[in-house]
Amino acid sequence: MRITLGLVSAAALMVAASAAHADRVGPYLSAFGGYVIQPDLEISSGGADGELSTDNGWAAGGAMGYDFGRPRVEAEVTYRRNEADEISSGGATVDVDGNLSSLAVMINALYDFENSSRFTPYIGAGIGAAWVYANDIGVPGARVDDDDVVFAYQGIAGVKVAVTGGLSLFVDYRYFATLDPEFDAPGGGTIESEYATHNIMAGLTYNFGTGAAPMAEPAPAAAPAPAPADARSYIVFFDWNSTAITPEAQAIIQDAANAASSLGVARIELTGHADRSGSAAYNQGLSLKRAKAVATVLVGLGIPAANITTVGKGESAPLVPTPDGVREPQNRRVEIVM
Template sequence: MRKLLVTAVLAAAGMPAVAQAQGAPAQPGIYLGIEGGLNWMFGTQIRERYVSPYTGWGAGGTIGYDFVGPRVEVEGLFRQNTSSTYFRPGAAINNQISQVSVMANVLYDFRSFGSFIPYVGAGAGVAFVDAYYQLHSTVFAFQGILGVGYEFAPGFRLNIDGRYYGTTNPYYLGSAWSNNNISLMATVQVKFGASAPPPPPPPPAVAPPSFMVFFDWDRSNLSQQALATIGQAAAAFKAKGNARITATGHTDTSGPAAYNMALSLRRANAVKDALVRNGVPANVITVIGRGEEGLLVQTGDGVREPQNRRVEIVIQ
């Protein structure tokens, strides 16, 4: 089972190659966690006798820093398994095997699946294991971790993982014994300084209502279609309640520039008069003549372009 630890270490070493695949947004920060779960011991041989401890439990906590992808943490965990094996009256190992571990863990989150975050990790540290009368057998501890997390709210996460946890051989009454464990742990993790979800984007700017009235060549009189459009503009003004109107006249590029400037102004005034007849107060209407400037369709000089012979009505 110690191959699991080697696999986790090799996977962690290869994390930079995978980092570019991570796409879920997150913020770095310090986190705290509380954890608990089940512990199974296997292959346990003490003083030439095989021991089969019952399913035990574990509980502890973590403090770490999330770099968004890599994580490092310090973990303290207490494990206990009961056993029917009896060695010597009063010895702590009778009927139960207890161990306390303090581990430094290095983990990596695969942030490519939205709120679900698979992760792998490995850890090393020190453990204090039952020996004669108390927890005084100090040994080197190591573990490999494979799990998945779920971020159910900003800064809050639930982890479920499986672990192989082992130590160098503790001693009991002068004899070394093997210590191998499989743990299934659940952790509730809280990250501090995690940013709140970004605010929704501002609504797009709404352009003021606008209308276009078109004219025949070298004319400023209004067609029936133009009068209908001006009626719509007047209705939009009345619906707005409190607004101003700008009527900007344009011409095409045929004819002299000075003549076109005067023609554009006549067209704008014709539209103003029609708006007034439709109930729009004259004092809210501004008239502008631009002549050949502001072409709707770009043309050369001397071109009769119908789209450029127009008045633009803007309600603000």
């Protein structure tokens, strides 16, 4: 029995963490490290071509950004290092030492595929600049020790796991590459090289946002049961950031129109509302558009437009009080009052 209760409690804590973390809106910080696999890099100097091979290496970095609920934007700084192994050219191979490293400053755009589980897949891409360092690569008497600043880019795909309300663990793959850096050659001239890496990263992110919306958009809260003949008010609900009339909302509006016709109602007030996931000004306009969308359906069902008034209250009158930035389904509504 104790084991069963323990398992149930652990599961409840995991679900609570997932729900509290989902769609969290606000600034965040990340720290990560990883394993860097570098393919053989083509190099050329003075008309001679070759390849530089390196050992698998490591990376460490951090990022700060802002989570908008699903899209994210962040600034990232990452250091990568691979030890040089050998240079091949013209059928000959020479063992070398030194290392090839980079320090990248990137701007990344990412998108989280929120769902009902604790696991959130994401993808992203970034651009920026990288300082690429050839640190004493070569053999005694013939070493390359130079650096170059070049354009950098990367693609990202991974998954994050909610740990607590604001903390999540993530693991991702990153392909990071740059335009070809150039280095001064030991005997004069330049060496042109590629720079590309395959990276497996793992780290932690903490989101400082004050609230969280449901991981997946829940179905709108149940509307009142079909109204009896003397009913005078109805509520219809909307999807996030939408003015579209759902099939459920259409049925409720039809009931309201039937009641208005049978009761001989001379005035219908439509009051639109929004949740707090956008700015107050944007939500004010969105709430009025929702009220007008319901009015359009009522007119199509035979209610005279002159009998209908529309009002938008934005996020000022929620059914469920929430912190700013929270997507609460019950606050995305239009109230129909006769």
